[in-house]
Amino acid sequence: MATAIDNALPRVFGAAEAENRLAYMALILTPGMGATRTLRAVSRTAAAGEIFSMSLTQLEGLGMPAASARHVFEGKSRALAVDEVARIEEQGAGFLTHDCAEYPDRLREIYDPPAVLWFRGDTSLLALPGIAVVGTRHPSPYGSGMAQMLSRELAARGVVILSGMARGVDTEAHKGALDARGKTVAVWGTGVDVIYPKENKRLAEQILMAGGCILSEFPLGTFPAPQNFPVRNRVLSGMSVGVLVVEAAEHSGTRITARCAMEQNRDVYAVPGNVTNKGSWTPNTLIKQGAKLTATWEDVWEDLPSQIRLELEERTGQGSESGTATAASLFDDGNLPPTERLVFSILRADESVQLDDLIERLDGQLQSPEIFTALFELELAGRVRQMPGKNYVRTF
Numbered sequence: 174m175a176t177a178i179d180n181a182l183p184r185v186f187g188a189a190e191a192e193n194r195l196a197y198m199a200l201i202l203t204p205g206m207g208a209t210r211t212l213r214a215v216s217r218t219a220a221a222g223e224i225f226s227m228s229l230t231q232l233e234g235l236g237m238p239a240a241s242a243r244h245v246f247e248g249k250s251r252a253l254a255v256d257e258v259a260r261i262e263e264q265g266a267g268f269l270t271h272d273c274a275e276y277p278d279r280l281r282e283i284y285d286p287p288a289v290l291w292f293r294g295d296t297s298l299l300a301l302p303g304i305a306v307v308g309t310r311h312p313s314p315y316g317s318g319m320a321q322m323l324s325r326e327l328a329a330r331g332v333v334i335l336s337g338m339a340r341g342v343d344t345e346a347h348k349g350a351l352d353a354r355g356k357t358v359a360v361w362g363t364g365v366d367v368i369y370p371k372e373n374k375r376l377a378e379q380i381l382m383a384g385g386c387i388l389s390e391f392p393l394g395t396f397p398a399p400q401n402f403p404v405r406n407r408v409l410s411g412m413s414v415g416v417l418v419v420e421a422a423e424h425s426g427t428r429i430t431a432r433c434a435m436e437q438n439r440d441v442y443a444v445p446g447n448v449t450n451k452g453s454w455t456p457n458t459l460i461k462q463g464a465k466l467t468a469t470w471e472d473v474w475e476d477l478p479s480q481i482r483l484e485l486e487e488r489t490g491q492g493s494e495s496g497t498a499t500a501a502s503l504f505d506d507g508n509l510p511p512t513e514r515l516v517f518s519i520l521r522a523d524e525s526v527q528l529d530d531l532i533e534r535l536d537g538q539l540q541s542p543e544i545f546t547a548l549f550e551l552e553l554a555g556r557v558r559q560m561p562g563k564n565y566v567r568t569f
Contacts, residue, residue: 308342328355
């Protein structure tokens, strides 16, 4: 096994680079090390691969704990790295080190960047401007609709949508990007071979099939330990040009992501919510603290640096006015047929309307078959979503 991998890496990268990559992997897998100690140790060498030929004293001189230095000196770290690289190859995955050209530049800028990133999919997306969309795992219909709508509109204009693929807002953000045939990156708190939550297996496949990317700083096989997700959040914010908060309660991981964004000098956007909804606490508080109030994609777009906007417009072939007429208002129903417009006017984004109640409220204006047909057409057009129990909400 070791010989096969030692031979395979040089074929792809060249002997020196392969050794440096293996050294990064060996250090990050060494007990007692971590991203910060790994990067500090490498910074004190001319090339990372030198660690494999250093004496125990020299290794300790790099700032390693004694036990970690011995682990490297005895060859145990290299053996772990060789095994991990073999497993990565078997999974059809890959890994980036801090020195790789594909490693995202924005992530390098943060205080504590990962030393190694495991990935599946297209890493070229990591260099493109992205917005991290985050929020609660239990959104209201309003929160789900806003996350999906804003992600769809931004992805349609070339913005990469970053999120954590958790239940709720994260899932809706990825789906919105996919609906626009845009690009999305899922940053996981598990290994890239451990799908969490399991019901998002199909979503993970769709992300990869659409040319997206799955990213993690955790080795293969890492299970979803609670402490992994706050660590993951700094990567989400660090890779982005800004973080968009949709819905989140007072005590949530979303607040950690927003705080990381502020510490990393990233823009923070927040969707305002009903003050009686506990999920509105974090975005409303962030707005009071200076986050950009966000109701449409334009609120994010207009706040982007001009250089980034120009880059996106050139890449997508769209001008800054593209789509303005249809996206300027959340409540534009002027292009709907009269029957659908009437049904749509009764529905709300922040509260579902039960079918029987809808029929009763439209009594004397529309017959039941007309209402059923209008709801069917609105669902097909993506303007309305049916919830359990024949409840309907706007999707914007």
